[in-house]
């Protein structure tokens with residue numbers, strides 16, 4: 001049997017035995033197909049256009065590749081998730097131990113991988129680069145990826161992240177004439193770090209949520225097939241409070257006063273410092289701020305709508321990279337929903353006005369009722385998490401100096417709209433400061449200075465983790481905050 005695949009303007013032809021799952025087959029051939037529900041036929045992101053041939057479940061000339069089986073010759077068009085060339089606003093760290101050579105800081109996000117090439121002696125950032133995490137083909141969130149790993153895909157998950165790391169290291173080395181780098185410093189959520197090192201993440205996925213390792217890991221790059229003399233994996237606090245949030249707290253300077261850092265990705269991790277103590281927690285906000293579980297959602301990559309407003313009765317939006325809009329990212333979603341509430345497209349419970357099917361933003365980009373519901377769950381989890389963390393730590397919100405909002409979302413976020421939709425407590429509105437990818441910035445500091453790594457280790461060791469999954473106070477706040485308006 002033959003399968004022809006069109007991607008962009010490239011056509012390739014493969015032979016296949018028949019009986020293979022189409023998504024698995026395409027993934028094995030290296031196509032980056034989004035499969036945010038992990039192949040459960042729910043998200044619709046893995047849809048391919050059928051040019052020739054027929055598949056069971058085919059509708060309007062297309063089929064969900066995760067549900068399709070190869071049974072005869074076919075020709076399909078796939079729509080790959082690319083997204084290279086992101087730039088991160090991570091402040092360059094100039095302090096250094098003065099070592100010679102080059103190093104790379106890597107933040108393994110569930111959605112994107114962010115790399116930064118650094119001159120170790122000058123402490124100067126040479127280049128940053130971001131790519132969508134290829135593990136997206138195994139689900140949008142950590143739980144679906146852990147499920148994929150439990151089903152025997154652990155090696156593929158590790159291979160995704162290692163092969164992308166090799167490619168970017170190779171690109172840096174070629175461009176700057178290097179044979180390799182001295183050190184690769186890595187942060188990420190605890191699950192991503194397990195996949196990176198090929199550790200079993202099973203315990204993270206179920207109660208009592210135990211990680212196989214949390215401490216700093218050092219190993220030779222060659223053990224992972226990477227062109228780095230040393231690989232340094234930063235320490236984590238708990239199964240759901242990873243090295244990314246530790247590095248973020250370090251870079252944001254959370255310990256410099258009564259401050260709270262909220263790192264919003266597929267999880268909302270929060271680190272609070274008050275009276276010489278550190279408290280950490282995380283909320284299962286779901287991946288909607290990274291564009292998953294949103295019908296036209298996408299990560300903060302080129303083509304993503306990152307702001308939405310209304311001017312003279314017309315919807316106006318801005319697009320990352322200034323090209324044609326291909327989807328909406330978390331920051332755009334916050335704006336769109338604030339606008340929908342303002343215009344009465346949704347009522348205070350989030351229900352669409354009668355007769356409204358969807359809210360159009362740009363050509364082929366719109367918000368559905370289900371999107372609003374997913375957003376409500378996520379924003380409420382963040383807001384409730386902040387409230388309960390402050391209360392468990394015994395810190396009055398009036399004492400807080402800063403609420404740092406980190407992550408790709410923080411970088412583009414309209415703070416007023418985020419408060420309007422109830423993502424952050426209203427009383428903290430004037431304390432919010434968007435700080436971008438602090439995880440990468442903190443990782444760079446650890447790459448450059450041993451003393452900063454020691455600080456990260458101290459934060460990870462001393463932070464008291466507050467488990468919200470069993471907290472009745474969190475549940476109450478979560479339900480209370482679900483609606484829009486005061």
Ligand code: FES
Pocket residue numbers: 034035036037038039040041042043044045046047064065066067
């Ligand atoms: S519908 Fe196929 S991966 Fe989600």
